[in-house]
Amino acid sequence: MAHSNSMRVLPAACLILSMVILLIVNCTNKSAHSRICSEQKGKWSALLNRKAQHPLDPLTHSEMLAVQTLLRNTSLLGKERQVLHSVELEDPDKQEVLRWKPGQPIPTRHAEVILTIDGVPRKIVVDVGLGKIVEDTEIPGSGYPPISVDDFEKIMASPATYQPFLDSLAARGLKIDEVLCLPLSPGWYGVPEDENKRLTKLQCFVHKDTLNIYTRPIEGIVIVLDLTTMQVTRYIDSPANKAPIPKKDGTDYRFSAQTPPYFAALNPISIEQPLGPSFTLDGHVVKWANWEFHVRPHGRVGNIISQAKVDGRSVMYQGFLSELFVPYQTPEQGWYFRTYLDAGDYGLGIFSLPLQPLNDCPRHAQYMDAVFSGPDGAPYITPNMICIFERYAGDIAWQHAEVLGNEKIHEARAKVTLVVRMIASLGNYDYIVDWEFQTDGVVRVKVGATGVLMIKATDMTSVDANVTKDELDDMRGTLISENTIGVIHDHFLAFHMDLDVDGPNNSFVQGKFVRYSEPPEVSPRRSYWAVEKHVAKTEEEARIQFSLDHPSEFYVVNPGKKTRLGNQVSYRVVPGTSISSLLDPRSSPQTRAAFTNNQMWITQYNRTEKYAAGFLTSQSHGDDGLAVWSNRNRNIEDTDITLWYILGFHHVPCQEDFPVMPTAEASFEIKPTNFFERNPILKMQPNH
Amino acid sequence: MAHSNSMRVLPAACLILSMVILLIVNCTNKSAHSRICSEQKGKWSALLNRKAQHPLDPLTHSEMLAVQTLLRNTSLLGKERQVLHSVELEDPDKQEVLRWKPGQPIPTRHAEVILTIDGVPRKIVVDVGLGKIVEDTEIPGSGYPPISVDDFEKIMASPATYQPFLDSLAARGLKIDEVLCLPLSPGWYGVPEDENKRLTKLQCFVHKDTLNIYTRPIEGIVIVLDLTTMQVTRYIDSPANKAPIPKKDGTDYRFSAQTPPYFAALNPISIEQPLGPSFTLDGHVVKWANWEFHVRPHGRVGNIISQAKVDGRSVMYQGFLSELFVPYQTPEQGWYFRTYLDAGDYGLGIFSLPLQPLNDCPRHAQYMDAVFSGPDGAPYITPNMICIFERYAGDIAWQHAEVLGNEKIHEARAKVTLVVRMIASLGNYDYIVDWEFQTDGVVRVKVGATGVLMIKATDMTSVDANVTKDELDDMRGTLISENTIGVIHDHFLAFHMDLDVDGPNNSFVQGKFVRYSEPPEVSPRRSYWAVEKHVAKTEEEARIQFSLDHPSEFYVVNPGKKTRLGNQVSYRVVPGTSISSLLDPRSSPQTRAAFTNNQMWITQYNRTEKYAAGFLTSQSHGDDGLAVWSNRNRNIEDTDITLWYILGFHHVPCQEDFPVMPTAEASFEIKPTNFFERNPILKMQPNH
Known part of the structure; x- marks a missing residue:
């Protein structure tokens, strides 16, 4: 079926390569998505109108x-x-x-x-x-916007006509039609040759024989391309690093490419809802149990949850994954610059693909389509970009059992939650981002990292025999297959959480746990601890580094609202997986991603302060972003404030990550704390 | 139905009070459990034979x-x-x-x-x-065994005949048949009057008008009972603390006691398996997907997972929740001693009640019954003490999506896991303990804390109006209802993990993340990090305190086993929720629960070193347990070792915790790291 011009789901003349993850809704195609397409014609016209x-x-x-x-x-x-x-x-x-x-x-x-x-x-x-x-x-500052789809077209054409590259390929026995080059964001390192130019650095892979191109890098070649002139400004074919191309064997992760024996088949299992889901999706407004919120797709941050309310009371004005920072940890020529700011350098929504029913989201999920702008300004659709579903995992919302005299008490409530999911497929990595709403008022933000590792080729096939200590050190990662190194890296994810707890004017309170002592005449108990609450007056007082030895709880309170008992209405941040950056604080990647200096920040609300590493991140020098804003040290007491939570994990790869990685999860929560008058799910019904 | 003597599921003549959570399988009773009983007669006879x-x-x-x-x-x-x-x-x-x-x-x-x-x-x-x-x-050391069911009988009789207590009740307008006294483990504080006696301290509650007795404490009264003589050795009715009994209103959490409006009813939702579960349970041996393990109920630790193997290769010889430490954080007379070692002081299995199908465990769960010894040595049955079920929560085992030329790739695998669950109902608190086995080789240990808070009565009904700073400080907790304080406390849970990674002889390796720098002539990249591995030679080198600023990864490796690539076969510990103790390290509760000095320990395997706070915990002085064993500083390199993971959370109560607490979760994982040659679930089939 041909699409009419007005439908226009296919961006004009764009060369689709792996990092340009624009969906072509092609109803003649036999892929899974074509089925969605033909089944949902009515939906398209509704979306278009x-x-x-x-x-x-x-x-x-x-x-x-x-x-x-x-x-x-x-x-x-x-x-x-x-x-x-x-x-x-x-x-x-x-x-x-x-x-x-x-x-x-x-x-x-x-x-x-x-x-x-x-x-x-x-x-x-x-x-x-x-x-x-x-x-x-003109947008002030040092950074540039992300590589656009328009750029990709021209970028793709460049290596094919660049003779030194063709020579390098020939020297490796490769032809241009066997390779694919991906434009990597170059970071910023003050390298004189690269200054004042909008650049990309191309990393090329052997495309031939496998679809898992990331596992077959052509090591040692870096093509520096000026994105304004589309000229190669620098070309490196490092003679010191001519590692062989890792073999294709075992790199394909598709089920169609596997051979028996398969993994033990499990009996079918699914989350079933005979009467259908309990939530409604009206346009972009979701209503479920005691929750109501607005969700929309967004090209840069993937999706945005807005105006989340529980029992009709405001919890969060806007929440989204503001920025990612993924520094690879090796100083060599082809790698040192790989310090991605994925949202600003690429775009989480733009790099989302349609979710796959039954594997990406369970049976009764509902899906939301995204409309994004193509490089010529024409809108295109990414169908099923977001899914929303109720989750029941066999968990327990609350429980108590005991025997009292003749009375046996056993009250338990099954835990059902609502999940909003999107998956950004940023080249090799896939980030699953879940916003999980619980009936008890908790919101859990969970990130799963899966996909394919970025690989460094090596001439090593084993770390066993003749490998020296220096060679081991130089790996800067793990040998995860023959000739294949998974390079050490970090993932930092900055969540923008404009909490409006029961109204826009809030304060940030740090409840420090402090040890107290009593003399023996007062109590046989020598020590205990209590909470000392400190209201942060300015942004500087709310730069939080978590510490096991100096523990605290963190509350966003509404100073104007109290419970019937006089407790201050609040939501508490319950930290989950966090890391601190190991980079030199004065180094350029750390300055550019200075939002990773702390695990939590509070800023005064400002409509324009959305992106933790600044508005334009590509080649930015660190002159914009959360750390810069926080340095203004504005008042954050009893005013509209934004909380920034920096979730993160270090990743030392292992063989299990090859050729595709089992999902690694990390999460944090916000939790009502004297927000409700009592357990809000006391009157929930048990299952029978 | 009367039980035959040989069936004997009813412990003789035991007064059932709330903390004696022995199940009476009473088939004439109309409760949910009677249905289980009559349906499962055949099962009983199988169990008995x-x-x-x-x-x-x-x-x-x-x-x-x-x-x-x-x-x-x-x-x-x-x-x-x-x-x-x-x-x-x-x-x-x-x-x-x-x-x-x-x-x-x-x-x-x-x-x-x-x-x-x-x-x-x-x-x-x-x-x-x-x-x-x-x-x-004779068992050496300072501690005593837990209060036995036999003790409970006599303990119950004691207050009723103790005149000063009857006088105290009368002064409060209460009668003896309106109250219930629970035996609290007294800790050890070197109080001269309490030395060299096996003791309990009774806390009494008003039982009249509510089943949620914990919410109606009689504050200020402590009855110290000698468990050998069953005489009251000390009696305290503190004139300074005669807080009123908190009202019964709003304390009942049973659904039958609620009135409309109820919580928004959600449509039915369940985990369905039309062909039934994929695991088999043969006696105590579970086989599922690539896993096989043995699970058994245990009176003290609840349950024990043994000989867990993945792909036929050993991962863990034994794993169980070894001990809990729950110190309440207030120095006053009626509270200072509440520093429970729940497994050793009471018993997690003994205090488990039958799991409730559909609310405690999902539809296709299978259940395992426990046989424990009653006080007269006669066995009794706790039916459905453990449940085993497959869990599908809409999560993704691995995923990758991209568009490469004309090829759209979208491979995703739904994540299905196997959970072994038990719930210990230790008086007011209920601990849900899940062992979750993943097909990717990960084992996740998850604890949910729910149930009812231990309440301190107060004359305050609001923290608002006339309350002084001193009064606020003296609360040592949060006013969570009128006259009702939820006292601050911690939960520490010590997991005994006798990992045998691909065989019994293992070593513990700490991979420290260390910052490296390069001079500008080597790389524009100023800093990066790498892993420096240290093999712990002795127990002292493996006392681990987690630190965000000095991050590490922790591996249990098999020094005799390598992958085809020469990587050392290992499992990695992935820490989750952890805390450090805020108590004075020289104070007696901290010495008795010295296993909380670190977040992780490694000891040389010893069959008798099972319980982290020692073999006998009640009134123990800290002369037995993990810290003592570790001080022997034995060799732990290339030998059989045991890992101890101390999971924990601080709990500052809030109004949402009343009258029953939404479940709070904490977890950690062990994860195969160069244990498999590649992603072990690569050949898993997608859903269609």
Whole structure:
């Protein structure tokens, strides 16, 4: 089936390579997605005709088309050296959103358009209703916008015509049509040759014979490409590192490529809901049990949860995965710069693929489609980008059992939660991001990391026999297959949590656990501990590094609200997996990702402070972002504040991670603490 | 239905009070359990006739009867001042168990009997086959065995005849039949009046009008009872603390006691397995997917997982929750001593109640019954003490998606795991202990804490109006209802993990993450980190305190086994929720629970070193247990070693915890790390 122009789900003339994960909804294709497509025709037309119903609804297909027309008419699109990076809803004024009630006309819609014109990043704001540009500014600072789909086209063409690269390939017995080069964000290291140019560094892989290209890197070659001129500005074929291409054997992870014996088949198992799910999805508004919230896809951060309320009381104005930082830990030429800021350098939503029913999300999941802007401003659809489902895992919401006299008491409640999931497939890595809403008021944010490791080739096939200590040290990782090193790296994920606990004005309270002593005449008990609460007055007082030896609890309180007993209404942050950065604090990757200096931060709410490593991250110098904002040291007491939680894990690869990694999980929670008057799920019904 | 003597599921003449959680299988009773009982008659007879099939199978009903007969015949039971605490299988010699193969005759069975005779703890070992006592020794050290069911009877009788207590009740307008007193383990504080006596301290509650007695304490009264003489040795009715009894309103958590409106009813949801579960349970041996292990109920530690193997390769010889430490954090007279060692002071298995299908465990769970010894040596049954089920929670085992040229790849595998669950209902608290086996080789140990808080009564009804700073400080907790304080406390849970990674001889390796730097001429990258591995040679080198600033990974390696690539075969410990103790290290509760000095320990394997706070914990002085054993500083390199993981959480109560607490979870994992040659679930099949 051919799509009409207005449907336009296929971005124009874009070369699809692995890192350009734009879905082509191709209903003639026999893939799983084509089935979704043909089954859901009605849904497409509904999506294409949808109007915004809520101030935070993402730009609709027709709004995107209107923006595209305007950009074309004003000659901001379609010319040489004009690159369109993104078209997104500009966050409306928070007060306006808070005042808005369902049924009322929604406030003026603004589109935020990010362009690069002649290498200069520019932000244009379009009043979508009026069809008018209301802002057009160069974006200050050192960074550049992400590589756009438009860039990819030209990037792909470059190596094929660059003779030294062809020579390098020939020397390795390879042809250009057997390789694929991926544009890596180059970080920033003050290397004189790379200054003041918008760049990418290409890493090339042998594509021939396997689809798992990451396992077959051509080690030692780095192509530095100027993204404005599309010229190779530097070319490195390090003679010192001509490791062989790792073999294709055992690299394919697809089930179709496996041979028996298969893994012991388990009997079918599924989460079943004979009467269907208990939540409703109306546009972008989800209602379930005691929860209500808005969820929308977003090109940069994947998705945004907004206006989350429990029992009608505000918990969070907006929450999203603001930025990632993934530094690889080896100083060599082809690797030292790999210190990705994935959301800003690539885009979590743009790099999401449709979720696969039954494997990515359980049977009764509902799916939400995303509309993003292609490189020419035309909208395209990523179907099933987000799934929403009820989760029952055999867990227990609360329980008590005892025998009292003749009375046996056994009260238990099964735990059912609601999950909002998206998966960003950023090249090799896949990040599963779950927002899990519990009936007891807890929100759990869980990240699963899976996918394929970034591989460094080596001439080693074993660490056993003739390998020296120096060679072992130089691996900077683990030999996970023959000629294949999984390089050590970290994952830091910064969550932007604009909590509005029972209203926008909140304070941040650190409850420090302090040891007390009593003299023997007072009590035989020599020591015990108590909580000393400190209200953070300014941003500096709320830069939190977790410590086992100096434990604390962390509360976002509403100083204007108390329970009937006089306790301050609050949500508590329950830390989960956290790490601290091991990089030199003065080094450029650490400065650029300075949000990893602490595990938690509080800033005064500011509509423009959304992205933890700054608005433009590619090649940024660290002049924007959470650490810079926090340095303003603004008041954060009894005002609108934003909490930033930095989740993270160190990753020393192992053979189990090859050729595809079992999911590693990390999470944290926010938990109502004297928010409710009593256990909010006391009156939940047991199962029979 | 009356039970025959031989069935004997009802312990003789035991007064059932809330902390004596012995199940009476009463088939005339209309409770849920009676249904289980009548449905499962065949099962009872099977259980009663069962013979041990595996060296680690728990003592059978008939073995227990044989032990009882022997004890009676040798006059060790049935006389004054003879108290029977437990009859359990004595751990057979590990080498013997490892040599044993299914089908072979099982090695000689020994029963370990713990008695107190004239206040002196005594251990008797019975050769069950020969019907002969092979060991009879006084147990050295300062501690006493747990309060036995026999004790409870007499303890219950004591307050009713103690006039000062009756006077105190009268002064409060209460009658003896309206109250219930629970025997608390008294800790040890060197109080001269309490020395050299086996004691309990009674805390009394108003039982009238609510089943949630914990919410209605009679504050200020402490009855110190000598358990040998059953005389009150001290009586305290503190005039300074005559807080009112908190009201009954809102304390009942049973669904039958609630009134509308109820919590929003969700549509039915369940984990369904149309072809039934994929695991088999043969006696005590579980086989599922790539896993095989033995599980048995245990009176003291709840349950024990033994000989866990994945792909037929050994991972863990034995794993169990060895001890808990729950110190309450207030120095006042009625509270300072509440520093429970729950496993040793009470017994996690003894205090387990039958699991409730559909609420405690999902639909297709299978259940295992326990046979424990009653106070007269007669065995009784706790049905459904353990459940085993497959868990599918909508999670993803591994995933990768991308678009490569014309090829769309989307491979995802649903994550299914196997859970072994027990719930110890230790008076007010319920601990849900899950051992979760994953197909990727990970074992996750998860603890959920729920139930009812231990309450301190207060005359405060609000912390708002006229409350002074001193009064607030004196609360040592949170006002969670009118006149009701939830007292601050900690939970430490020590897991005994006798890992045998691919064989019994293992070493413990700490991989310290260390920052490296390079001069500018080597790399633009200023810093990165790498792993420096240290093999712990002695126990002292393996006392681990986690630190965010000095991160490490922790491996139990098999120095004799390497992968094909030469990597050392290992399992890694992935820490989860951990805390450090805030108590003065020289104080008696900390010395008695010195296993909380570190978050992880390694000791040389020793069959008798099972319980982290020592063999006898009640009133112990800290002369036995993990810290003492570690001080021997034995060799732990390339030998049989045991890992101890101390999981923990601080608990500052909040109103949401009243009148019953939503489950709080904590966990840690062990994870195969170069144990497999590649991702062990690569060949798992996708769902369709």
